Structure formats: structure tokens, C-alpha cells
Amino acid sequence: MTGAPERTVSLTVNGTARAARTEVRTLLSDFLRHTLGLTGTHVGCEEGVCGSCTVLLDGEPVRACLMLAVQAEGRRVETVEGLAQNGELTALQRAFMSEHGLQCGFCTPGILMSLTAAERDGLPEEETATHVLAGHRCRCTGYNGIRAALTRSREGGSDEH
Ligand code: FES
Numbered sequence: 795m796t797g798a799p800e801r802t803v804s805l806t807v808n809g810t811a812r813a814a815r816t817e818v819r820t821l822l823s824d825f826l827r828h829t830l831g832l833t834g835t836h837v838g839c840e841e842g843v844c845g846s847c848t849v850l851l852d853g854e855p856v857r858a859c860l861m862l863a864v865q866a867e868g869r870r871v872e873t874v875e876g877l878a879q880n881g882e883l884t885a886l887q888r889a890f891m892s893e894h895g896l897q898c899g900f901c902t903p904g905i906l907m908s909l910t911a912a913e914r915d916g917l918p919e920e921e922t923a924t925h926v927l928a929g930h931r932c933r934c935t936g937y938n939g940i941r942a943a944l945t946r947s948r949e950g951g952s953d954e955h
């Protein structure tokens with residue numbers, strides 16, 4: 795009996811070239827977590843609903859649980875581990891801390907990635923709050939802290955208080 799077919803996947807993750815062998819049926823979310831050790835990408839529903847596995851693929855938010863790792867061949871992937879630079883959190887991350895935009899934190903990496911993409915795209919705050927956050931399930935916060943963090947980040951204020 796032979797094992798499942800494998801292939802080497804070469805891609806850029808958080809600015810670094812990575813290559814690893816994996817079964818062709820491996821989901822991108824599992825590849826990131828189990829093969830590359832980037833466990834910041836969380837897996838909840840595994841069917842594209844909760845948004846916790848969201849990463850950026852060539853700058854666009856995607857559900858990593860709905861993609862195969864081999865589909866990311868040659869692409870640029872960004873995960874929550876790549877947001878902070880030189881140990882410094884982004885303004886959005888700091889705003890999540892100061893505005894209590896997270897409790898258990900399970901949904902947080904996915905939300906941060908979607909909000910980061912929206913900010914880079916210049917999506918207005920209200921549109922971001924309604925359309926982007928609608929794609930993420932948070933069971934803890936009631937979304938008020940997340941909305942407040944978005945506002946604080948967009949206003950340029952992110953210091954903890
Ligand atoms: S784990 Fe991917 S959307 Fe829920």
C-alpha cells in the first residue's frame with residue numbers, strides 16, 4: 795500500500811521563503827500550523843464560516859481552511875506572526891489590547907488579518923465594521939471592544955490606558 799501523494803510546496807511566508815514537503819490533500823491552515831509551526835493561525839469550524847483561520851494570500855484575506863497548501867505554491871502568505879515588526883506590535887494590535895478587543899483570543903488572529911487588509915486597501919471604517927467583521931465569529935466580546943479597537947486604530951491612537 796502506498797501513502798498519500800506528496801509534493802514540495804514553496805512559498806513566501808511573512809517575507810521569508812519557505813519550502814516543505816506535504817501531502818497534496820493538506821489544508822493550508824494545517825500546513826501553516828503543523829508543518830511550518832505557525833500556530834497563530836487558528837482553526838475553528840474548518841468549513842469557511844468562523845473566519846479564525848484567515849490569512850493574507852498575496853495581500854487578500856482568504857480562509858486557510860478552504861485552501862490546499864499546494865494551491866499556495868509560489869504565493870505570498872501573511873499570518874498574524876508577521877504583523878509585529880522587530881517585536882513592535884502594529885497600531886491595530888495595540889488598539890485591541892487597549893480597547894479590550896479580545897478575551898479568549900481564538901478569533902483574534904483572523905480578525906487582525908482581515909482588518910489589516912482592509913486598512914491597507916483604504917476601506918472606510920464603517921464599511922470595515924459592517925462587511926469585514928461580519929465575516930468573523932467571536933463568541934466572547936460582543937464585538938464592542940473590537941469596534942472600539944478599530945476606531946482607535948483608525949484615529950491613530952493606540953496607547954494602552
Ligand atoms: S476554521 Fe476556517 S473559517 Fe472557520
Ligand code: FES
Pocket residue numbers: 895896897898899900901902931932933934935
Ligand atoms: S475573543 Fe474569544 S472568540 Fe473572540
